[in-house]
Amino acid sequence: MHDSRAALDIIIQSSTVELFHSWGIAVAPVARNLFRPEQFQSYELVASIDFDGRGLNGTLALAVPQSVFALVKQDPTRPHTGRDWVRENVNQLLGRIKGRLLQFQVTLKAGLPAVMTPEAFEQMRARGFLAVYAFRTLRGEVLVALSGQVDYSVFVYSGATTLPSEGDIILF
């Protein structure tokens, strides 16, 4: 169980680091023993997506301060709005996590991503998260939160797979 929990932590953390890297933003996971949930800052941009699969169901949320989104907007060819950007990125984050979980025989079905108000995120936080991952950037902290249920016993590592990954283009 501990190995599976550690595997899920690594999957979520590495997926988040790679996601932000794809936008040119360096993020570093904050070690759990240094992370103080009561020190959460407020987040202007929050989106969530539901997921469901054997042994794993719940909601993944991504919270980003406006100061971090400002780094994305430095590139004038990115005419995004913060709300749509965070919504698309929680979708891409779950996509990365789903892809990595396939190595553990876990197949997830994703819902549609949705923007959350900061207040709704506070309510979700008040109900309690299954896990929270904080990431430090030069402009503030990014948060990834997981709520729901996980049965770690269903995680069965099947070794490296030849699954496609982010950025791949496969022509039929």
Next chain:
Amino acid sequence: MERKSVLVVDDSETIRKQVGGALARVGFDVVEAVDGLEALERIDERKFSLVILDVNMPRLNGIELLERLDPKKRGLLVLMLTTEVEPAIIERAKKAGARGWMIKPVNLDQLVRTVEKLIGAAA
């Protein structure tokens, strides 16, 4: 010379603007649709050289649209652009007539080259 037109179907404005912008910069006529149902309307209205299609969308998702379209019969090139990597879903799209599968986030230069190559080969 007539500009080739591409329909970009994604519920994310971020993706539509990113992909559509990259294609427009090299001369494509780009039309956007926010989901599968709107894409069906656009496809019924005019001819497109290629469709870039997301999978996870409200109302009508990309796989359902693909199966409803029968792109081979219409002579329509469809490239999927998605976060999905599950082999069964990729296979379903292939069977339904998609010509390719691109996993987000994709390098925009590569995407443009792929679109040009497919349209060029079909011409």
